[in-house]
Amino acid sequence: MSEHQQSFTTSIAAPLALCYEAIGNFDAYPQWSSPVTKIAVLDRYPDGKARRVEFEVDMKLRTVRYVLEYTWYPPNRLTWKMTEGDLADIEGSYEFTAEDPKRTTATCSQAISIGFWIPSVILRPIQQTALEHSVLEFKAEAERLAARKPTPASGRG
Secondary structure, three states: OOOEEEEEEEEEOOOHHHHHHHHOOHHHHHHHOOOEEEEEEEEEOOOOOEEEEEEEEEOOOOEEEEEEEEEEEOOOEEEEEEEEEOOOEEEEEEEEEEEEOOEEEEEEEEEEEOOOOOOHHHHHHHHHHHHHHHHHHHHHHHHHHHHHOOOOOOOOO
16 A cells, blocks of 8 residues: 555646657656656557656655556556565556647646655655656646647648
8 A cells, every 4th residue: 555645637738649649758758857867668568658667766865766567548548557666666647638629637646655764854845746746847848849849730731
């Protein structure tokens, strides 16, 4: 059972398909996700989507390594669970809902059991802000990609 469960929802100025594609582009994570120091896709499903991904994450007091196994539910949901690593347990999900063709609601839910002692004066602020900060960093990346990507115009030939 996890020690800490939370969820965070935000609206993103990017199409649902772009959000779904961006969350699966693990090679880009170190460029936009501040705690991720290293990432490696260990294996993929036949459709090319990542199945197992190894992360190294700077938790300020300690860098931790873990492997998440992803399950994809196109076009708008993915889940993950930890299969090995320095933490006791991680499981979570992202769900994307189109608000309109250019805007998406993203909800990330995650449950974590750290498995080692961290002083509560340090742990509490991390627990309160880490997921929100992660989702807001993803939002910034998706919106950056959306601003760069031309939208197909109807009737264009």
